Amino acid sequence: xxxxxxxxxxxIYHFYRELEIIIMQxxxxxxxxxxxxxxxxxxxxxxxxxCPYNLLAYTQKRTPNPGExxxxxxxxxxxxxxxxxxxxxxxxxxxxxxxxxxxx
Numbered sequence: 760x761x762x763x764x765x766x767x768x769x770x771i772y773h774f775y776r777e778l779e780i781i782i783m784q785x786x787x788x789x790x791x792x793x794x795x796x797x798x799x800x801x802x803x804x805x806x807x808x809x810c811p812y813n814l815l816a817y818t819q820k821r822t823p824n825p826g827e828x829x830x831x832x833x834x835x836x837x838x839x840x841x842x843x844x845x846x847x848x849x850x851x852x853x854x855x856x857x858x859x860x861x862x863x
Contacts, residue, residue, distance in 0.1 A: 788860055789836050789848070795856035800828055802853050807834065809851040814838045 796802075799817055807815045819832040834856075836842065849857040 788858075789839060789842060789844070790858045790860065791834050791836070792856045792858070793833060795854045796834060796852075797854055798829065798832055804834070805851040805853065806848040806857055809847045811845065811847065812838075812841060812843070814842050815848055 804817050807817050814837055816835050816837040817832065818835060819829050821831075823829050844859055846859045849855075849859050
């Protein structure tokens with residue numbers, strides 16, 4: 760009997776391993792076009808605020824002086840593996856700088 764149980768465990772392991780690979784291959788991509796993004800001052804980082812899971816982040820190389828506009832900023836997906844691809848970030852972006860799509 761232990762032999763059949765071991766075989767069953769191996770079959771289950773391989774099934775879930777293959778299922779995990781299929782899920783990882785079908786995950787969607789979030790692409791942020793930095794050139795289209797106007798920046799945090801003009802749009803108010805609506806995409807970062809719209810994410811229900813707080814997975815988007817705003818970064819910059821240095822903190823600007825008071826009254827100075829931010830330079831060299833980026834909007835990034837901080838934790839892409841936790842994203843459920845609801846598309847709220849892309850919907851709220853006024854510049855259409857965010858795309859949610861299937862990988863090639």
